[in-house]
Amino acid sequence: MKERKKVRFGMDPDSGRLALGSWQIPMPRSRAGRIGIGGTLIIAGTLGFLPILGFWMLPLGILVLSHDLHFVRRRRRQAVVWWQRRRQTRGRDR
Template sequence: MSDAENRVRPAAPPHLQLGSWRIRLPRSRWLRVLIGVLFVLFGCLGFLPILGFWMIPVGLIVLSHDFASVRRRRRRFAVWWGRRRQAKEQASS
């Protein structure tokens, strides 16, 4: 094997893909977890100004990058949502 084949490529920086939006995340795992937990906690205070309940799903999406259990639930929700939308589109046709 040549040296080019033996080189390890650096991992791509972590990111979230939300529709057409691509959001970079910190490389540090503990910082990503901290950001996700803070989003969820502050999202629970959604009745206050500035903060909102929108922060809870964003925090869970950030946490899904590092935790398989959250990732599985997010994926199940995405599949359910896609099937639901597809069923509605077929019913309206």
């Protein structure tokens, strides 16, 4: 039996939890619940200038939504690829 690699960042399909490094955040099993949480995080993240809320909610909301919505997943993946290419070219310039 092949052992699966632990997800360090993103949704773990086995446990249904959001993995952020060593932290594990339980997420609802229903698609509507995850979309609701992701949308709420994004909306609250736009109000990041307020004391309790923060801009940290935006990427977390995008990560939660990318598990269920293909167009969000595609845009997130494009951003990751762009960032990696940018880091590689900056590393060569130095």
